[in-house]
Amino acid sequence: MPLTRKIKGCTGYVGTVSQASIFGGIMYELNDVVEMKKPHACVVKQTGKKANAWEVIRLGADIKIRCTNCGHIVMMSRQDFNKKIKKVLKKASENN
């Protein structure tokens, strides 16, 4: 089964493979660093740009992400998260 295939009429949530979620080709797992469509309001000192790197710290019916720049935590429903995620910047499983 091509799990990354988009399913028409689906609200976004397709299913889980252990801790991983698949949505429109974006697969994210706990501790991944993701980029959102809207950056955080805080600014990265080194670059002067708005921070847009969030670590997934909770993955359940609700999702919690933490701004890697200022530590601010945002919680939202999985459905919301699937709408707001842009891409995965760093896979937790690629740390080794």
Ligand SMILES: [Zn+2]
């Ligand atoms: Zn921030």
